[in-house]
Amino acid sequence: MFTLPQKESKAPTTCPGPASTQDLDSNHGDGLERECSRKPDWKLPEFCGVGDPTATASSDSSHLSSRGSIIKWFWDSAEEGYRTYHMDEYDEDKNPSGIINMGTSENKLCFDLLSRRLSQSDMLRVEPSLLQYPDWRGHLFLREEVARFLSFYCKSPAPLKPENVVVLNGCASLFSALATVLCEVGEAFLIPAPYYGAITQHVYLYGGVRLVCVYLDSEVTGLDTRPFQLTVEKLEMALQRANFEGVKVKGLILINPQNPLGDIYSPGELRDYLEFAKRHKLHVMVDEVYMLSVFEKSAGYHSVLSLEGLPDPQRTHVMWATSKDFGMSGLRFGTLYTENRDVATAVASLCRYHGLSGLVQYQMAQLLGDRDWINQVYLPENHARLKAAHTYVAGELRALGIPFLGRGAGFFIWVDLRKYLPEATFKEEMLLWRRFLDNKVLLSCGKAFQCKEPGWFRLVFSDKAHRLCLGMQRVRQVLEGKSQVPDDPASCQSQESGNQHR
């Protein structure tokens, strides 16, 4: 119910019918009137080809609330690929026939550097103040360090201020908190699709906020354009369409470098998008979680914080985390930078629920402050390894004659497997995804990113060479098998979406 296709509306509507959602609503609609009017509209956002989760949700649970059932559905379905993987993880020695994970966007290339650094003696400090209730925005020493760090690496014209920094346990929490404090239930953010699909869940779980897709497509329309290019025109159209359908849009989410496209916005483009947002009084959340993972110097990355004179600084909120750039997704450290004190305060009010351990905060401050190590050891090595891995996978793909995108940023390549689908449907895409999984390699399919065109896959290359090699081999097996053996309708009833993890 929440597709806003640009041209002919050809989006598959496999989302739950209104009957079932209504059912949920009427069951529990007996609160006070005020509560009713504020009651979250617990309709499912349109997901990938989901069946009807609300049907099962409403029938099988006497213990959960109706929203609890939907929340549980997120856990049960969206994680399936991930869990299958966890039950049968590849291990060189112990489980060589296990699943190779090329779906989760994690940087596994630099654990050696990181664990060495994190084991150094300066990391061991334990202080009573770190063990006590903290400043919920994050310890001051950490916020100061983050401000210095971002000033330097985002090349901000003026030093950034620690009081504009809020630290939480990851960008997921940040999306959740921002959605909650910027939107009412049922309101929406614009987001160019394909996008990192887990954001849907982040803004929805607590916030009840929906995403309006600005659909991009692979078609190249002009000389200076590229596939899946975001333009102000497309933004305008999506916004108009949303307004037309009575959906209140409060903000725009930009991911730069983009996930899954690996696209990088030029300063000119960025400014255009920001001006667009300003015209419509939209908040802009810029997720720059891959900003230091630009391994091609020529790509020319520019942080939004580097712009002189932001069009609407009070509505521009920047997110960064160590999950990607420092390959520590398990560390749970994310940060918000915003000049809007109201927003910072409101997000900080929720930090009670999104806090991170004081000891870890201390370690992060040490890490981010070690400019020598970052500049001379970590970043050069990380970039070199990323580049080598990218080169290898790109070479393999070229050898297979598979078109792909990738501009030298991020951990992934956006791969065009459309020619391997007998029919251009998401069902076929899912079948192919399942076939990969059966052949013990986990990828993410385009549907998980709300891609409009079936047949695109995201392939993560930031892994050790031997695993990468084996993974590519398995991919090739499937694709070559596919092109030889005619399609057999395998036992694929699963309607889940593949992997949603970054």
Added chain:
Amino acid sequence: MLTGSSQPAEAKTKTQSMSHRLGMCRMPSAQMRGQGLRNQRIHTHLMEMMLHLKQTIEKNLMHLTTRHLQQDLVLEEQRHSQAASEEEALLGRLIYQLVNLLQSGAVGGLGLQPSCPSLDVRRDVRGGQWAQSSRQPDWPVHQLSDLEATFVSQHLSSRGIDISALYHSSFQDYKIYQRDKYHEDKNTMGFINLGLSENKLCLDLMTERLSQSDMNYIEDDLLQYPDWRGQPFLREEVARFLTYYCKVPDQLDPENVVVLNGCSSVFSTLAMVLCDPGEAFLIPAPFYGGFAFSACLYSKVELILVHLDSEGKKVRALILINPQNPLGDVYSRDSLQEYLEFAKRYHLHVIIDEIYMLSVFDEFITFHSVLSMESLPDPNRTHVIWGTSKDFGISGFRFGVLYTHNREVASAVSSFGYLHGISGIAQHKLCRLLQDREWIDKVYLPTYRSRLQIAHGYMTKKLEALGIPFLNRGSGLYIWMNLKMYLDPCTFEEELLLHRRFLDNKLILSRGRTYMCKEPGWFRITFADKPLLLKQAMHRFCQVLSEQKQDLIMKQLENAQRECSLCLRRNPRHLPPVQAQPPHRTWTVTMGMVWKENALENQTGSCQSSVEWVILPPQRPLIAPTCPLEEASLNGSGTQLRRATGPTTWTSMMRIRTPVASLTWAPVRTNSALTCCPGG
């Protein structure tokens, strides 16, 4: 500046609508809400603002009255000249604003900052701008603009505003404390926080243990995306740990464990998955106020105090805290069983918070975990919360556990793992900590408990010496004590004022109101801190209390005298006192005149007495001829109006018993002044 501008009006509507919503979660039943309007927190600065407004009103009133008089002399028809009606409109607006502010203040969600200079809202909202925050000297006038700055943000959603406001009002003290912590060498003038239940007795042990080499271990797995329910190694350890310390008959299953970053997160997610918005939890009050906060911040779930199903709310669960916070009670096995049976009868979930389970220091008290019961009445609806914040004194670690037999609930809560994840590095340390049974049993717990005992002993002795009643329980980190005798009158406003007085003396306690306690005057004081600090804190504590009585008396006097001079200015005619009042320190006001009766000779007079005003209007009745003014609630401030009895030549007489610090009688006087004739 307070009158006509549209911005304060905007602030008002915002806060009004907000107060309604917040009211829902704070004051669930109609009865409570009514009480809330009358009794609840009226912030000091609000009162100051009222004083300011009142003065404006009075100025205008004088004006109006004289105008009326002149008009009386001229023509009846011209009575409502342009100017007069304008002034009346202005007056009306002012009173309206007052009432509104009071009402919203009554709900406490405003987060209005008190007048204490260190509590400038801008300091925390505006983060580090302390230096440039140039505060104006005429403080009260600037309150409204602060209000706007904080709560009328064009950028936030209305729930965003609610969240900010609720946070502000609930955690003011905490933020003050964070900025200006007491330190025995570096900042001896800083705040001592005995309001926060934080265990600081064993930081030395913890620091030492956490510095050992086994803690510092980095592995690839710890740096990667985890199992969002918590790393398997940690969940296994938690299951073993709880099995042992909760004395569980059978081994607990790690699959039933979900690990999140703190118990508030666990509670918040449970509220999400067990309740729909507007539904409710049942909870015995007084209770730890953080729950109300956690329940409604994200999840919009209400807490209903004690009684089942008021107002047709759907109650989904019963919340038990064992050992209880703030009372320190430890439930017996039988009462636990009863509560669970009760819940089962009504198909209620039971959420049991056992976060203080290892903090029982009285050896004659046995704690019974709900997990130790042979058979739970309704295992699928029983959910246990535990964390390391209190028992191990590492609140900065952010670690909370849910144990539930109900896999559905566990899965649903796990969906939030993304949003409440703990760092892999911290998970490793926690696992090591919980694993080290020998250290816990032989080193940590014995030391911890004996230190608790000593600190508790010190504190109780002090309280006994002061003659302060308190609950003497053998668990928890705090004492629940009754300071009713220092309140005059015994209202929640006075409780708040006393709280402020502690704050002014750099001592933070937490007051009963924040635990939804029904009686004013209760405070919770934490004793789990270093002896030196406790000593310093008790010194401040005694100082405040010894000043309190004296100061109350002084304040009453000052107020009365101020009123007196005002009245004298207005109406210099001397009228005889009509009535001798039995209570000491009574002043009688007749047509604006003030008499003292039995006045100052009784300096040490009981705190129970209050200022009494008798306003005697002449021929015309006061507001309306037979207006039943008794108990009329003027503006929800707790003002009581009573018709005076006794011999009088006047047609009617009013006695207004006013809480000293509350100036809410002003509107009444407004009326009397308006209708009073000069001939009286």
